[in-house]
Amino acid sequence: MNIYFIKSGYNSYGGGFKAPFTHLGRIISDRFEAEKIEFSFQEIEIQLAIFSNKPKGNNKEVYTNWFNKLPVYYRGKSMVRVTLPIFKNEEDLNDIFKWIHEAFEIIARKKKKDDVLNAERMKEVLILLETELNKTDLWELDKKYESILRQETIAKRLKERTERQNRVIENKRLIYDLRFYYRFENIDKLYFTPYDHRLCNKILEKLRERKFRLPDYTHIYLSISNSFENALYEAVRVETWFAYGVAVLENYTDYENKNEKEKQRIVFDLLKQGLHDIAKIDKLDMDVLNEVLDEVEQGLMK
16 A cells, blocks of 8 residues: 655645655555555545645636635545645644544545445554654654665665566667766766766767667666665666666765866766666677777777
8 A cells, every 4th residue: 555645736746745754654554554454445645735825817716716625535446536725834743644634534434335444443543653653753763764665665676677687578779868867965966067968979879870779768877876776776767768777986076086087087987887787687789889888988098
């Protein structure tokens, strides 16, 4: 069971609770599972619609009419959504649990005859959880769940890489794009500029000239960080038309002290490392890849 809290405003949607309430949906889900509270769907989305004074004229009338009809309940094939009207952001746990109790009360009222939900037991569990959390260090609990979710994400990424490595698939798709992404603590978005974009473009151009082909995606993204786990964690793949290679630069703070030639070499080595990583996983044409990398590397020495 996945439980999400999503905020929405006028012409805006997205974002959940701030720390230390970030992982409250997962905490509730874990407690339901431990107490064997079952549902006839796999996902619950609780949308918190924050009242806005932004709309003007006819828009204000339309928006106000919509807001006044809240709360709204929607049930799909494997999910439910409850949209609640709220007038302020969360300030404490009591605020949040008022919304939680209201949302799950609506879900209980909308229960179908053949649903497995034990509504009374669900309510009891939520009340007990609220009491428990009021006596808990929520910041420590938030850190604990941050660590749990991080390890689960990394394990999921490793599993996906293994599945890709073990599959049998023909490389039929011409490469379309090559991008260089990095995530380091206290490092801005232009840290590797201009060499990241410049070298990506050079390598991509030569790969396309040689009709370098990929299996079931057309874009290669490279995830760079100071450890393999960090790079893998940041390699968020939400679509199938791109895939990630991973590269590591441990002493990243030394980069800014290098001269321009050294900086160019570091970026090239990261690109080479990331491209070799994805090539090994997806059984890409290593001969063509190395030929292109050798050509670009020769250009660095001029």
